[in-house]
Amino acid sequence: MITLNTSKSYANNIFISNGEFHGAIDIEGYDKTPENFQITGGAFSVDPSKYLKDDYKAEKGADNLYHVQRKPAINFEKKELTLSEGERRDITAMIFGVTEGKYDVTADSSSTAVKVENVSYNGDSATITVSGQHVGESVLTATLTYGEETKSADCTITVSGATPTPGPIDPAPKPVKPVIGNVPDDVKAEIKPELAATEGDPAAAAKKIGGALTAEQLTRNKDGNTIVEPEVAVKAANKLGTLSSVTTKDVVALPVFTTPAIDANKDKTIMISYLILGSDLKAKKPADVKVMKILGAENGELFTYASAITKDMDKKFTVMKDDDSGTIFTGDIDGYTMYHLALFIKDGGKFDLDGKKDGAVADPTVILGAEKRAPSGGSGGCNAGLGVLALLLSLAALPLVYKRKK
Numbered sequence: 229m230i231t232l233n234t235s236k237s238y239a240n241n242i243f244i245s246n247g248e249f250h251g252a253i254d255i256e257g258y259d260k261t262p263e264n265f266q267i268t269g270g271a272f273s274v275d276p277s278k279y280l281k282d283d284y285k286a287e288k289g290a291d292n293l294y295h296v297q298r299k300p301a302i303n304f305e306k307k308e309l310t311l312s313e314g315e316r317r318d319i320t321a322m323i324f325g326v327t328e329g330k331y332d333v334t335a336d337s338s339s340t341a342v343k344v345e346n347v348s349y350n351g352d353s354a355t356i357t358v359s360g361q362h363v364g365e366s367v368l369t370a371t372l373t374y375g376e377e378t379k380s381a382d383c384t385i386t387v388s389g390a391t392p393t394p395g396p397i398d399p400a401p402k403p404v405k406p407v408i409g410n411v412p413d414d415v416k417a418e419i420k421p422e423l424a425a426t427e428g429d430p431a432a433a434a435k436k437i438g439g440a441l442t443a444e445q446l447t448r449n450k451d452g453n454t455i456v457e458p459e460v461a462v463k464a465a466n467k468l469g470t471l472s473s474v475t476t477k478d479v480v481a482l483p484v485f486t487t488p489a490i491d492a493n494k495d496k497t498i499m500i501s502y503l504i505l506g507s508d509l510k511a512k513k514p515a516d517v518k519v520m521k522i523l524g525a526e527n528g529e530l531f532t533y534a535s536a537i538t539k540d541m542d543k544k545f546t547v548m549k550d551d552d553s554g555t556i557f558t559g560d561i562d563g564y565t566m567y568h569l570a571l572f573i574k575d576g577g578k579f580d581l582d583g584k585k586d587g588a589v590a591d592p593t594v595i596l597g598a599e600k601r602a603p604s605g606g607s608g609g610c611n612a613g614l615g616v617l618a619l620l621l622s623l624a625a626l627p628l629v630y631k632r633k634k
Contacts, residue, residue: 245269298325302372304383311360321354331374342366360387400451406501409554418539421499424485426453437581437590455481461594464528471598478597480508486590493587507563510597514547522592541572
């Protein structure tokens with residue numbers, strides 16, 4: 229039996245996603261707004277509805293317990309989109325709180341500028357194919373029908389008559405096999421290039437990165453790979469105190485990855501590379517690229533730029549040419565050219581979120597487009613000591629008995 233208690237300013241340091249809870253719920257000083265108060269699942273003997281965020285609900289089951297689940301909802305990954313006349317594009321909408329096979333998704337365009345070509349859906353996402361018919365603007369509305377409930381989401385689409393600039397069209401960053409290039413043998417002995425493996429299931433990805441983020445703080449990009457929710461990255465970035473105000477438009481989330489556990493890589497520095505479009509690097513020069521490691525829901529740290537690969541590369545990054553030569557690129561970044569972004573993480577180090585010296589590393593990372601600023605007198609970032617203190621002090625006023633399911 230585990231009793232969880234909380235009190236006053238620490239009343240919001242609660243994360244519950246599963247399990248069975250028996251007993252009264254009484255939280256003094258409760259505020260459901262902060263992101264560090266999350267009840268996203270679990271079964272309760274007492275109705276927990278007053279402590280749930282607006283997009284969650286609790287329903288009583290045959291076992292006489294109240295089961296917490298996400299309310300039915302549909303959300304576009306992008307709220308705005310620009311098409312050219314004659315251009316055809318797939319738009320993804322994420323679906324929440326429904327049972328597969330028991331819902332329907334439809335889509336409509338508010339004007340003739342955009343035509344809905346096809347709607348397909350499976351599991352927790354829908355793909356809507358649209359085409360630009362003529363210059364103008366349209367609101368694309370996707371409607372989720374689940375039983376008697378209907379939920380909708382909008383995406384504003386602007387159709388332009390201008391000819392698009394030649395070049396790659398919005399490819400999502402993806403891991404590629406890293407190439408270390410021409411370096412001394414002692415450097416090759418320390419740096420171990422590994423092809424990163426991505427994960428399509430946010431819940432599985434959350435476990436692989438040591439629980440630093442919950443499944444709800446992760447999402448999927450258009451390729452189906454798990455990434456950090458942009459809003460989570462914004463909070464971590466703005467807490468650093470070294471960047472100007474960051475918004476979701478400044479964030480390019482790289483797929484969360486893991487590498488295999490290899491004995492020969494224990495205590496070595498693992499090198500991982502992403503194939504990425506120049507415009508997504510959000511800088512004119514490689515040295516100005518800002519890559520942030522997500523260490524927690526409101527905690528992040530910037531990688532340091534390296535112009536050469538040495539033995540000491542932990543928590544560093546560099547930009548390389550996309551030609552499999554391992555050549556470091558130092559010129560002006562072209563927005564329509566592909567590059568390799570190489571990250572270096574020491575096995576078992578601060579940036580290795582699997583928490584083990586096992587020859588493998590796990591990582592959620594984002595690129596930021598906000599400008600740097602001189603640090604103020606405050607100490608930015610998240611104080612881990614205070615986090616532990618909050619957890620310890622959270623054992624004080626909520627009689628809540630946790631019973632692990634067998």
